[in-house]
Amino acid sequence: MRELVFLKPGLLEWQDRPDPVLQHPEDAIVRPISATLCDLDRLIIRGEAPFKGPFAIGHEAIAEVVTAGAGTVGLYPGQHVVVSWHISCGHCHRCNRHLPNTCASHPPGAMYGLPVGGAWGGLFSSLVRVPFASFALTPLPPGIDTTHLASLSDNLPFGYELTVPHLAAQPGAPVLILGGCGSIALYAAAYAVAGGASRVDYVDTDRHRLEIATELGANAIEGPPRRSHGAYPIVIDASANSESLLSAIRSTEPEGTCSSVGGHFTDIALPLMEMYARGIHFYTGRGRGKPNVAAAMDFVTAGRVRPELVTSEVAPLEDAPRILAEPSIKPMLVER
Ligand SMILES: [Zn+2]
Ligand SMILES: [Zn+2]
Numbered sequence: 001m002r003e004l005v006f007l008k009p010g011l012l013e014w015q016d017r018p019d020p021v022l023q024h025p026e027d028a029i030v031r032p033i034s035a036t037l038c039d040l041d042r043l044i045i046r047g048e049a050p051f052k053g054p055f056a057i058g059h060e061a062i063a064e065v066v067t068a069g070a071g072t073v074g075l076y077p078g079q080h081v082v083v084s085w086h087i088s089c090g091h092c093h094r095c096n097r098h099l100p101n102t103c104a105s106h107p108p109g110a111m112y113g114l115p116v117g118g119a120w121g122g123l124f125s126s127l128v129r130v131p132f133a134s135f136a137l138t139p140l141p142p143g144i145d146t147t148h149l150a151s152l153s154d155n156l157p158f159g160y161e162l163t164v165p166h167l168a169a170q171p172g173a174p175v176l177i178l179g180g181c182g183s184i185a186l187y188a189a190a191y192a193v194a195g196g197a198s199r200v201d202y203v204d205t206d207r208h209r210l211e212i213a214t215e216l217g218a219n220a221i222e223g224p225p226r227r228s229h230g231a232y233p234i235v236i237d238a239s240a241n242s243e244s245l246l247s248a249i250r251s252t253e254p255e256g257t258c259s260s261v262g263g264h265f266t267d268i269a270l271p272l273m274e275m276y277a278r279g280i281h282f283y284t285g286r287g288r289g290k291p292n293v294a295a296a297m298d299f300v301t302a303g304r305v306r307p308e309l310v311t312s313e314v315a316p317l318e319d320a321p322r323i324l325a326e327p328s329i330k331p332m333l334v335e336r
Helices: 039-045 155-169 183-194 207-215 242-250 272-278 290-301 317-324
Strands: 002-008 011-016 028-035 061-068 080-083 128-130 137-139 175-178 200-204 219-222 232-237 252-260 281-284 313-316 331-334
Touching: 002 317, 011 317, 028 080, 028 317, 137 290, 155 183, 155 232, 155 290, 175 183, 175 242, 183 200, 183 207, 183 232, 183 290, 200 207, 207 219, 232 242, 242 252, 242 272, 252 272, 313 317, 317 331
Parallel strands: 175 200, 175 232, 200 219, 232 252, 252 281, 313 331
Antiparallel strands: 002 011, 028 061, 028 128, 028 331, 061 080, 080 137
């Protein structure tokens, strides 16, 4: 088999590896058929994240089951599945609390496509071993077009997690999204619209992303972040920009929630006195992944969220080294 290796900023290549084999009855071997970049991968490839190559990259893919171990349940060869980005057991005290992104049975950070928490390979690969496969893999409805769904591993359920549960608690609340990095902000805009926000304001400097946001039903605000954009009960920083993060915090209304999806790799001084005075609920962390895959998928299959509007291009997986070195927002690399 072969896997895509990130060598250094702007340079990726396919490398041959021995085929993975089942190491435990609960493992499965899968073949990715549609894979894409997480926003973090884009920062890595640009050389803006503190991860040095070489390592196998990629943690967003739809795959076909090749072999399901004897201890798996509900999986069979040929089935199309979402591969969640994190390596998780599904039954530890954190997984049981729907926090498999911090599974206690594996080293901290364990995931595909990054050199943290072990070497699990990347999802831009011809074959992948999936531990605890019955938990890690989410079957797709038979016959569904998988071309634009690769981000169900991470960025799509993250977009759901950032918006829909908050809107369920505050029906019709307006949402502010500080974009600038890539797809998470746009997926979040789509879920906020579908989740019933009375208004979704999307701030970015990039014309193309602003056009996509408009198409998704958001109100596009062009320009750099203002000191504050007002007072919103639900605010999302998906900018990978410290000024936008501070703007997001200052734009959160008293007792409102401000979530940052990360992409900040150095310490940033936060206006803690302002946050204290207004009672700001600030959250930052990696998306929870698996617990939100089914709900995120339901919005897509119902046509309420259309990830194809965010896709920048569809190309053969073979071309990944060239396509991923280019600056496109969200290329879908497919294998037929
Ligand atoms: Zn990711
Ligand atoms: Zn666990």
